[in-house]
Amino acid sequence: MPAGTAPAPLVLVTGDEPFLVDRAVLRTLAAARKADPAVERREAVAAGLSPADFADLVAPSLFAEPRVVVVRGVHESAKDLAAALTGYVKDPVDGVTLVIHHGGGARNKAIADAFAKAGADVQTAAKITRPAERTDFVVKEIRRAGGTSTAEAVAALIDAVGSDLRELSSAAGQLVADTGGTVDLPAVRRYHRGRGEVSGFAVADAVVAGDVRGAVESLRWALTIGVAPVLIADALADGIRTVAKVSGVRGGGNSYALAGQLGMPAWKIDKARTAARGWSADGLAEGIRVVADLNAAVKGVAADPEYAVEKAVLDLLAARRPR
Numbered sequence: 001m002p003a004g005t006a007p008a009p010l011v012l013v014t015g016d017e018p019f020l021v022d023r024a025v026l027r028t029l030a031a032a033r034k035a036d037p038a039v040e041r042r043e044a045v046a047a048g049l050s051p052a053d054f055a056d057l058v059a060p061s062l063f064a065e066p067r068v069v070v071v072r073g074v075h076e077s078a079k080d081l082a083a084a085l086t087g088y089v090k091d092p093v094d095g096v097t098l099v100i101h102h103g104g105g106a107r108n109k110a111i112a113d114a115f116a117k118a119g120a121d122v123q124t125a126a127k128i129t130r131p132a133e134r135t136d137f138v139v140k141e142i143r144r145a146g147g148t149s150t151a152e153a154v155a156a157l158i159d160a161v162g163s164d165l166r167e168l169s170s171a172a173g174q175l176v177a178d179t180g181g182t183v184d185l186p187a188v189r190r191y192h193r194g195r196g197e198v199s200g201f202a203v204a205d206a207v208v209a210g211d212v213r214g215a216v217e218s219l220r221w222a223l224t225i226g227v228a229p230v231l232i233a234d235a236l237a238d239g240i241r242t243v244a245k246v247s248g249v250r251g252g253g254n255s256y257a258l259a260g261q262l263g264m265p266a267w268k269i270d271k272a273r274t275a276a277r278g279w280s281a282d283g284l285a286e287g288i289r290v291v292a293d294l295n296a297a298v299k300g301v302a303a304d305p306e307y308a309v310e311k312a313v314l315d316l317l318a319a320r321r322p323r
Contacts, residue, residue, distance in 0.1 A: 006035035007068075009092045010120035011099040012112055019165040020125035021072075021101055022265035028099050028121075029068050036066045043070040043256045046077045051084040058093050065095070072101045072256055075108045085111050089118035101125075128165060134158055141169050142183050147176035149183040156185055160192035167201055174231060191228040200227060200235030207313055208239045208275040210320045219313050229305035233298045236312065237291040239275075244284045246272040278320050286319040 013024040032039045042057050049071065057069045074085060085100065092098065102112040104126065116122055128134050135154055142149045161171045171192065172183070179187045203222055206215035222232060245262055246269055255269040262269060279287070290312050297308035 007031045007097045008119070008121040009097055010089060010115055010118055011097060012115040012120040012122045013099065013101045013125055014104055014112060014122065015125035015127065016103045017125050017127045017165065018265065018267050019169070022259070022267070024123040024125055025070055025099055025101070025259075026265075027123075028097065032066065032068050032097055039066045039068055041068050041070070043072070043254070043259065045072050045254070045256060046074045046081060049077070049081055051080050054081060054084050054088075058088065058096050058098060060093055060095070066097075067095060068097045068099060070099045070101070070256070073103060074100045074111050075103045075105060077108050077111065082108050082111055086114040089114050089120075128163075131158075134163060134168070137165065138168055138172055141172035142176055145173040145176035147172075147179070147181040147183050150185060152185045153183050153188045156188040157183075157192060160188065161199060167199055170201075171199075171231075174234065178228075178230070191231060192226075200232040201239075203232050203313065204235040204239035207236060207316050208243055208272075208279075208320075210278045210317065212317050215313055215317060219310065223306050223309070229298045229309045232309050233291070233294045233312070236309075236316065237295060240284070240287040240291050240316065242268060242272045243276050243279055244288060247276045247279065247281075247284060283319040287316050290315045290319065 007028045011024075011028050013021055015021065029039070029041055044053065044057060054071070057071070058067075061067070071085070074082075077085065088098065100111065100115060102108070128137055135151075135158065138154045138157060139149060142154075157171060157175070158168065161167050175183045175187060175191060178191065200222070203215060203219045206218055219232070223229070242264065245264070249258060249262070255266040255273070258269055259266045294308060294312040297312075298305040302308040
């Protein structure tokens with residue numbers, strides 16, 4: 001799908017890498033909203049979805065508002081839903097962009113085949129397992145963020161961060177922002193000395209979960225091996241703000257359906273919901289204040305950024321409800 005164009009009426013996302021599936025869905029939604037900001041998003045999981053429910057999702061509205069409908073996991077469709085999906089491609093509803101996700105494999109492959117044959121925009125989201133594929137992914141992420149890289153820098157970044165695509169994407173974008181666009185080996189070594197098991201995300205995950213020992217140990221190890229305080233601060237801010245956003249949603253609801261409303265992938269919503277059980281409203285308010293102060297501290301205010309990060313982690317753990 002070329003940049004700046006409206007999405008096709010049929011979009012097929014194939015593969016089982018959650019990060020890439022979510023990115024494909026969000027890319028389609030962004031393109032639709034660029035063409036028409038009034039686009040509505042509807043989302044459902046195929047397992048348990050009836051043909052009547054599907055018909056409801058794609059049914060023309062009274063005022064013909066444009067709509068993006070996402071159906072995830074169509075490989076798990078019941079026989080009658082599979083028939084409804086394959087039949088839909090013969091007569092798509094005007095103004096509706098239907099995005100289906102098929103995890104791959106032989107199960108209900110006829111649905112994916114029908115969409116592909118009908119001219120759907122096919123986007124792949126397969127797991128990345130080979131080293132060469134991971135290298136190519138990082139190169140593209142740096143380029144997507146507006147930067148350039150060297151082969152040595154990409155190899156060092158993968159060695160430092162690990163294989164998680166979410167963390168690799170975040171690290172690539174952060175490096176481009178911090179370096180002004182040139183990601184070379186000295187830059188990677190400056191910001192990422194050591195392995196990904198102790199990334200800023202590992203520290204943040206332990207903090208929002210209330211794992212005191214894990215948070216302190218991972219923080220100290222991260223600082224020892226040279227993970228930049230600014231990266232840890234960014235991860236902490238993302239973790240606290242994500243929990244706050246999810247906690248602010250009333251009435252619960254399906255995480256996939258909430259993804260568009262909150263602007264984050266479903267897996268992140270599920271993870272934040274689990275962590276949110278340990279946070280009170282006052283605790284989150286204090287947490288947001290702490291990460292805001294930390295952001296300023298690691299970007300020039302504090303004389304000792306490492307001390308500022310350590311203090312912030314302890315303050316966040318204290319703000320969370322005791323177990």
